[in-house]
Amino acid sequence: MTLYPNLAELIKYYPCHETTVCDYAEIEPEVLHAVVNDGEKLRYMELVGLSRLYECPIGVLAHQEVIMTDMSRWKHKKMAAAVDSLYMQLKYMAKCEGNEEAKSRLERADKVHQKFARDAYDNKLSYGHYLGAYERLSLDVARSKPRPKRRSLISA
DSSP states (O other), rough: OOOOHHHHHHHHSSSOHHHHHHHHHOOOHHHHIIIIIEEEOOOOOOHHHHHHHSSSSSHHHOSSSBOOOOOOOOHHHHHHHHHHHHOOOOHHHHHTTTOOHHHHHHHHHHOOOOHHHHHHHHOOOHHHHHHHHHHHHHHHHHHSSOOOOOSSSSOO
């Protein structure tokens, strides 16, 4: 049983490697496993490092229960709409603009968005799941945007 269920949710859904989490918290991977699985406590500065990584308050990470969204609240509907907007932007880039990078990323984004939308519809969406889906889709959109061509001395 973990003392940090929201941290476990973030690790599950957030698009970063275990080594990145350990680097921000300045802990070893076995300590992270003990925190998530065995109830080991984190020090305050380790929580500060994780809150910087996930861009969320320390109180969210230290909360004893999983923080759930409530789709009857306007703010939570707006958060879900932001994730939907990112997905639609990626889909537009793939289908209408013919962006090959967006097409390749759309397959994984479909799965992420379907799970997110299903949980939001069933009112079973955790805050960690929202943060992870938002970050994953925003990274996919950012990496799919066309890059400007480099300047060359040789004219074509």
